[in-house]
Amino acid sequence: MTVSEADLETLRTQLGRTPRGVVDVAARCVCGRPTVVRTAPRLPDGSPFPTMYYLTHPAAVRGCSTLEAEHLMEEFNRRLAAEPDLAAAYAAAHNDYLARRAELGSPEEITGVSAGGMPNRVKCLHALLAHTLAVGRGVNPIGDLTLDTLRERGLWDPERCSC
Template sequence: MTVSEADLETLRVQLGRVPRGVVDIAARCVCGRPTVVLTAPRLPDGSPFPTMYYLTHPAAVRGCSTLEAEHLMEDFNRRLAEDPELAAAYAAAHADYLSRRDELGSPAEIDGVSAGGMPTRVKCLHALLGHTLAVGQGVNPIGDLTLDVLRERELWDPARCSC
């Protein structure tokens, strides 16, 4: 795992602040800039931080913010309640997230807490998309659905640079 000074500077610009707890770049734009940062489960100041896959790409962040403002999460929550297969896959995504984070450490304060509302509700599309982009499609069904909607609506597509 390597994070270059150029990566850290790009993250600083993307986030508007100095990045904290960066372990690696979990996903990159086709141009090579960071899209998702892999963040330590405990920040340098000692704070626990459950969001291991942190979405940083400005266009992807804007796209997720648009979908959240349009209440797409309500639709996804309804689907989770009505579709046992989707709910089971989402619960499996939660377990995957925790398993991967345990490889970096497991602060007691966030034991059993993943991100984005997993395993029972959809709370943050940014975190769920970050999971999908970091580990690939087929693991987090809500992250996958979010990516599909972003592409369909032409809000963001990881196959095209929009940096």
Template sequence: MSTPPFPPVTDADLAVMRQQLGRPMRGVVGIAARCVCGNPTVVATAPRLPDGTPFPTFYYLTHPAATAALSVLEADHVMPDLAAELEDEETAAAYRAAHEAYLADRAGYGDVEEIAGISAGGMPTRVKCLHALAGHALAAGPGVNPIGDRALALSTWSPSRCVCAEPGAAG
């Protein structure tokens, strides 16, 4: 678990993420979560990219196995079930708090008017992108983002087991 500010990103981190994503990363401000082997799992990205583009997704999931597992969940249509969990007042309040925490983390790297109040993954009222919610949960640690935590628990990928050396898991 990492919280801002992040330690400096290394050239090795950038190389691993390039391999993971098949392209260079833009606007990296830190590695927000790592695989147990040390490879990046979640990158923190500046709220405004170097070319000037606003970028609301501060916590960006890069680990191929994690991304694939969350894609499977989305394809299996678990998002409506997770959204239904927001009908519980306690869960909804925790999700709103996760949204505020996300915005506060990103604000430490600049305020961008075009994305003011916008976090990621549908927060604070919808469930839109499990990748973003899981990325936040991994970066912030258990108990901060209840829907991100649930998505990780439902997935076949685990942050406690390295699969970086397995075929298709880049890193």
């Protein structure tokens, strides 16, 4: 495990609970605190957990919640239906997510299930942004668009500490 005790304490504060199944900090704030954690596909209690990349940074979480409350997911779903290239890139992001999670294990209960609604719809901006922050831009187009919108709206920017 590449997560320090200090990371775990920060995560407890960010989440308001003890983090479960954390195997790595997949993205960090510019100040060094966790922003995204990578979690095991099976939690310590035995439960399957498909959301491998989990957004923890409070300001990023708030920003995604704001965008979801404003129904940005509906706009993204319309775009997926109307833009074949975007839909294909989103399906590829789903496959990327599954391949990276398989590195940690493959519980049969979540076979083919990624996160955020992939590959066919947008369901959770938090999970899609977490994927982008963990693996970099150019892999998850909806995560990339979410990040762009957060920045444009001044809701959150990973290049500025808002811890």
